[in-house]
Amino acid sequence: MEKRVTFRGWVLPLILIAPQVFISAVFFFYPAGQAVWQSLFIPDPFGLSTQFVGLGNFEYLLGDRHYLASILTTATFSIFVTLVSMIPALFLAVLADRLIKGSGVYRTLLIWPYAVAPAVAGVLWMFMFNTRVGVVSWYLGQFGYDWNHVLNGGEAMGLVVIASAWGRISYNFLFFFAGLQAVPRTVVEAAAIDGARFWRRFFTIILPLLSPTSFFLLVVNIVYAFFETFGVIHTITAGGPQQATTILVYKVFADGFVGQDLGLSSAQSVILLVLVGLLTIFQFKFIEKRVNY
Amino acid sequence: MKKTILGAIAAGTMVLNPLLAIAETEVKFWHAFTGRLGELVAEQVENFNSSQSSYKVVASHKGNYSETLNAGIAAFRAGEQPHILMVFEVGTATMMAAKGAIKPVHEVMAESGTEFDPDAYIGAVKGYYTTTEGQMLSLPFNASTPVLWVNRDALKSVGIDPDVDLSTWQKVEDVLDKLKDANHSCPLVTAWQSWVHLENLSAYHDVPFATKENGFAGTNTELVFNSNGQVAHIEKMGEWAQEGKFIYTGRRNEGGANFRSGDCALFTESSAGYAGISSEAKFEFGVRRLPYWEGLGNAPQNTIIGGASLWVMQGHESEEYKGVGAFLSFLSSTPIQAKWHQDTGYLPITAAASEATRAAGFYNQKPGTDVAVKQMTAKTPTANSKGLRLGSFDQIRGIIDEELEAVWAGDKTAQAAMDSAVERGNQLLRRFEQANR
Numbered sequence: 001m002e003k004r005v006t007f008r009g010w011v012l013p014l015i016l017i018a019p020q021v022f023i024s025a026v027f028f029f030y031p032a033g034q035a036v037w038q039s040l041f042i043p044d045p046f047g048l049s050t051q052f053v054g055l056g057n058f059e060y061l062l063g064d065r066h067y068l069a070s071i072l073t074t075a076t077f078s079i080f081v082t083l084v085s086m087i088p089a090l091f092l093a094v095l096a097d098r099l100i101k102g103s104g105v106y107r108t109l110l111i112w113p114y115a116v117a118p119a120v121a122g123v124l125w126m127f128m129f130n131t132r133v134g135v136v137s138w139y140l141g142q143f144g145y146d147w148n149h150v151l152n153g154g155e156a157m158g159l160v161v162i163a164s165a166w167g168r169i170s171y172n173f174l175f176f177f178a179g180l181q182a183v184p185r186t187v188v189e190a191a192a193i194d195g196a197r198f199w200r201r202f203f204t205i206i207l208p209l210l211s212p213t214s215f216f217l218l219v220v221n222i223v224y225a226f227f228e229t230f231g232v233i234h235t236i237t238a239g240g241p242q243q244a245t246t247i248l249v250y251k252v253f254a255d256g257f258v259g260q261d262l263g264l265s266s267a268q269s270v271i272l273l274v275l276v277g278l279l280t281i282f283q284f285k286f287i288e289k290r291v292n293y
Numbered sequence: 294m295k296k297t298i299l300g301a302i303a304a305g306t307m308v309l310n311p312l313l314a315i316a317e318t319e320v321k322f323w324h325a326f327t328g329r330l331g332e333l334v335a336e337q338v339e340n341f342n343s344s345q346s347s348y349k350v351v352a353s354h355k356g357n358y359s360e361t362l363n364a365g366i367a368a369f370r371a372g373e374q375p376h377i378l379m380v381f382e383v384g385t386a387t388m389m390a391a392k393g394a395i396k397p398v399h400e401v402m403a404e405s406g407t408e409f410d411p412d413a414y415i416g417a418v419k420g421y422y423t424t425t426e427g428q429m430l431s432l433p434f435n436a437s438t439p440v441l442w443v444n445r446d447a448l449k450s451v452g453i454d455p456d457v458d459l460s461t462w463q464k465v466e467d468v469l470d471k472l473k474d475a476n477h478s479c480p481l482v483t484a485w486q487s488w489v490h491l492e493n494l495s496a497y498h499d500v501p502f503a504t505k506e507n508g509f510a511g512t513n514t515e516l517v518f519n520s521n522g523q524v525a526h527i528e529k530m531g532e533w534a535q536e537g538k539f540i541y542t543g544r545r546n547e548g549g550a551n552f553r554s555g556d557c558a559l560f561t562e563s564s565a566g567y568a569g570i571s572s573e574a575k576f577e578f579g580v581r582r583l584p585y586w587e588g589l590g591n592a593p594q595n596t597i598i599g600g601a602s603l604w605v606m607q608g609h610e611s612e613e614y615k616g617v618g619a620f621l622s623f624l625s626s627t628p629i630q631a632k633w634h635q636d637t638g639y640l641p642i643t644a645a646a647s648e649a650t651r652a653a654g655f656y657n658q659k660p661g662t663d664v665a666v667k668q669m670t671a672k673t674p675t676a677n678s679k680g681l682r683l684g685s686f687d688q689i690r691g692i693i694d695e696e697l698e699a700v701w702a703g704d705k706t707a708q709a710a711m712d713s714a715v716e717r718g719n720q721l722l723r724r725f726e727q728a729n730r
Contacts, residue, residue, distance in 0.1 A: 044728045045387055046394040047370045051727055060724075066717070131542070132551060150543050151702045239691075240544065241698040257363055259688035260387060261724060 032273060039267035045260035057267035066243060067251070067268075071275075074247040077161065078225035085165035085221055086214070089172030094202070096173075097180040107177065114170035118228060122235030125163035149237070153244030156237050160245050163236060164229040172217050179213035180206065211291045219283055226276055248272050317349040320616040321375035324352060325361040325601065329568065330435075333636055341623045348616030358601065359687065362387075365606070369394050374606040376617050379434060381601045382421060383686040386508060388604050389430060390684065390729040396605045396614070398621065399428045404611065405618025413625070413643045417595050417669040421680035422602045425509050431602040432621050435639045437565035438596045438665050439489040439583050441465075446576040447558035451475035455579065461587045462529070465559065469538040472558055479557035481539045484546035487693040488599055489561045489583070491518055494526055496597045496678035497583060498590030508682035512726040516689075516718045519711035522589050528707035531700040541701045544694045563599060564665030567638030571659075580661030582668045594678045596668055600639065640665060684725025689718040 007013050039057055043050040061067045092110060096103050116124070128136045129149060137147040149155040183206055191201050207214075230249050233239060239246035239254065246254075248268065256265030326334050331354060338352045355364040358381035365378040380388050388395055402409035411419070411429050422431045445455035453471055458464050465481075472480035483489055495502040500522045505514040533539035540557065542548040552560035553573040560566075561583065570578060585592035603624075605617055623629060630646030633639065635655050641647040647666055650656065656663040674680075683689060696714040699705040705713070 042724060042728045044391065045366050046391045048391060048393045049729070051730065053727075060720075064720075132554075132556070150547075151541055151698060153702075238544065240695060241702065242695045242704070254688065254691065258359060258691065259685050259721065260363075260366065261685065261688075261721075261728070263728075264724070 035266045035269045035273070037266075038262055039270045040263075042261075042263045045262070050263075053263070057263050058271070060264065061267055061271065069243060070246050070248055070251050073157075073243065073245065074226065077157065077164075077229075077245070077247050078222050080157075080161040081164045081168070081225040081229065082218065082221040084161055085168035086172050086217060089169045090176050090210075090214075092169070093173050093176035093180055094206075096177055110173050111170045113167045114174075116167050117231065118164070118167065119231030119235050121167050122163055122232040125159060125166070125232075126236045129159055149241075151241050153241055156241055156244050160229070160232055160236055164225065164232045168221065168224060172221070175213050175217055176210065179210045183209045215283075215288060215291045218287070219280060222279065222283075223276065226272070248275075318347060318612055318616045320348055320350045320377065320613060320620060322350050322352045322377040322379075322603075322620075323355045323361055323365060323375045324379040325355065325358045325381070326379075327354060330637065333633065337624065337629060337633070340629070341620055344623070345619070348619055350616070350620050358384075365604075369606065369608075372608070374608060376606060376609055376613060377620070378604050378606055379601050380431070380604050382599055382680070383690065385422065385431070385602070385680075386512075386682045386684045386686060386725070389682065390512065390725075394607055395430070396607050397428060397430045398422075398432050398603075398605060399430070401605050401614055401618050402621070405615040407618045407622040409618075409622065413645060415640070415642060415644055415647070415670060417674050417678075418598055418640055418642050420674050421598055421682075425506070431604045432624065433598075433602045433642045434600070434624070435565070435633075435637065436598040436600040436642065437563040437639050438598050438669050439485070439493050439561055440564045440665050440668065441581040441583055442552060442560040442562055442566065442570060443579040443581055444552065444555060444558050444560075444574075444576055445579050447472075447477065447555070451477060455577070459559075459581050459584060462526070462584045463587050465584045466529075468559070469533060473536065473538050477558060478537075479540045479551060480537075481533065481559045481561075482542055482548035482551050482557040483539075483560065484548045484562040484566070485599070486541075486544070486697055487690045490526065490530060490697075491523055491693060492681060493583065493596045495523060496680075497585050497594055498522055498592040499594040499675055499677045500590045501677050502681055503683055506676040507680065508684075509676070509679060512684060512722075512729060514683065514722060516683075516715045516722070519708065519715045522586075524707045524711050525589070526586065527697070527700055527711060531703070531707055534701040535703055539701075541698070544691075564640070565600070565638045567662065580664045582664055591675075593668075593671070595670070595672050595674055597678060597680045598640065598669070635662075638662065640669060644670075683722060684729070685721040689721055692717045692721075 040052060040054060041050040042053050042057070096106050096110070099106060113121075128134050129147065131137055131148050131150055134147075140147045147155060149159050187205055188201055191205055196204070226247075227249055229247070230253065233245055233247060233250050234253075237245045239250050249272065252265050252268045252272065255261050255268065259265075322338065324334055334352060338350045342349055353375075355361040361378070362380050362384050365374060365380070368374045374394075399409070399411070411423075411427065414429070414433065418433045418436045419429060422433055423429050441459060443455070443459065448455045448457065448468070451472055452475070453468060457468060459468065469480045492502055495518060500520065501507060502518050503514045503516045505511045508514040530539055534541055540548075540551070542551055546562065546566075548557070548560060549562060549566060549569060551557045552562070553570055555574070555576050564580070567580075582593070583596055603621065605614070625643060627643065627645045627649050630641050630643055631649040631653070634641040634646055634650055641650065651663070693714050696705070696710040700707050700710045
C-alpha cells in the first residue's frame, strides 16, 4: 500500500543525510560522549586534577535517597504538566474548531502565551502567587485560604506545574487545532445524520482520528517537562521547599553549577539520557500500537 | 571624507593626550556588583586609573556571585582568566584548594613591592581569607555581618518601649510573645537563614560548626552543627514558626521586602541591609547587635562575615601582577576604605578606615552604623569564630535550607533535620576532599 521512493546507489542518499548527521554529531553525540566520559571521574572545578572513580558516581547517586526521590518528583511533575497542558488545549481546540466567525482572533490570542519564555512565565506566575504582594494569593486570603508555596510542598508543585503547562497549552492547541481540521467532515457529518450526538462523535470518531497528533504531543510534552522547564523551577522555587520541586534537570544544574561537581552532574545527565531514551522507546513500542495513522 | 575627519580627530586626541600613547598594562577585574554597588566599584576603578598612568584596571560585571565564580572557572579552563576575580565567602574553600589556579595575595604583594601590612586589616575580616599560618590568600572586599534590625514604630504600636533590651534571645522571646498577643502579623523575619541562624549562631556562641577549626585546618573536616546548642536554637525557631511568631519568607533575603514595607517588627539580616532599609523604610528603625542565648557557650564571642573577597588568578605576566598589587593596595588605603564603608554599610577592612570614619563623625550622624563593627571586633576570634572553610559550601547551604524548611513546616524535629543536614553535607565534604586530593 505504502508508496516508497527509492534511490539508486549510495552517494546521493549519503550526501542528503550528511548535514543532519553532522549537526547531530557536533551538537549531540560529541557532548553526550563527553558527559559519559566525565561521569567516570571526580574532577576539581578548575580541571587541575581528576580522580578516576569508574562507576563510583553512579553508585553514589543510586544510593542517595534524595536522588531517588527526585526521580519520583520528576515523574509526578511530568505527568501533571502533560495532562494540564494537553487536556485544556484539546478542549479549546474543539471549541475553536466549532467556531464559524472569529476563529482567527481566538486562535491568535490562544497562541500568544507560547511566545513567553519559560523564565519570564516563571516570574509572572511567581508575582501573581507571591505570598506577600501576589494578586492571586491575596484573593485566596480573602476566602480564608492561606497560600504559602514557600513552605507548602504541594502548593509549590501545583504552582510550577501550572506555570510550566500554561505556555504549553498554546503549542498543544495549535497541533490539536490542525489535527481537527484534518478530520474528514464527511465522516463526522455521516455520523451526525445517523443520530450520533456531539460527545459520541467526539469519542468514537474525532479522538481516534486525532490519535497521531495526541501521541506526538504526548512524547513532545514529556520531553518538554523533563528538560525545558528549568527556567520556571529556577525562578519560582529553586527546587524548594525542601526538595518538593527538585526535578532531575534542576539537580543536574545544582550539582554542576552550584556545587561545581562536574563528575556527579555528568553522571546525572547520563542517567537522564537513558531514562528519557527508555521512556521514548516504551512510548513508541506500546502506545504507538494503539495509534491509527 | 568622513573617515579622514574622524582620523584627524583621533590623531589630534592622541597628540593632545599623551597618556594614551604610553602603553598601559591592563588588569582585568571581574566582579558581581550591579546597581548602586556597581557604580561605586566603577568609581573606585576610575579613581585608581586616573591616579597613575602605568596600569589600567578594566572592570566587568559577570552576573551574580555564583555566576561570577562559574565565569572565572570556565575562563581559567579556557586559559582566558582575569587577573582579579571576585568570589563570595562560601567559595573560599573552592578557590583555596585550587592551588594551581590562584596566586595568594601575600605573594602578589611581596613580588609587586607595594607596601603591605597584614596587621592593618581587621582580624575578624581577614581571618576568613587567611591561612592558619597567618598568610593572606585573598583580599577582603565587601564584608558584612548579621545584626538585628528593629522597627521601632511596630514596637511602640503594641506598647513596647522601642529601646527595650534585645541583647539575648530570651529577651527577644518576651517581645515576640507580646507582639503575638497584640495580634501582630509578623513579629520576626530573617534573611539568609543558614548564615544567620547556624553559621553565625555557632561562631557567636563559640561552638564549632565543623571539626578541624571549621575546616581551616584541613579538608578532612566534618560538620557538627547537630549539637545541643544549635539544635536548641532551631527548635525554638521552629516553635516560633508554628506559633506565627517567626515568619518564613524564603531562602535568600526575601524577608527584606517584608521588613522595609513595615510589615515585620524584627529582622535578622546583614549589616549591609542598611542602604536598602534607610532609603525605603517609612518608619523609625534601629540596629542592634545580633541576640545570643544567655548561658549557651561563650556568647557573645564575635560574629563572622559574609560577602566577597578578591582572588588573584595564576597565569599572567609579572608586570601585570605589579599592577594587581598596586590596585589592591589602593583599595585598602584609608580614604578609599572609609568611603566604601560609609557609602555601602559594608564593614571597613582596616582598623584605620574605621578610625577615620569615627573621626569624621559618621557614627554619630548615623547612629547604629558602628554596631556591626563593634560586634565583629569586640573579641579576638577563636577557632570557632574565624569563619568557615568548607568545600561545596554553597550546595551544603542549599541542603541546610531544605532541612530548615522541614522544621519551619513542622515536618521534622530540629534534631532530625540537623542530623540529616549533617549527614548529607558530610557526603559532599568527602567528595570535595576526594576531588582535591
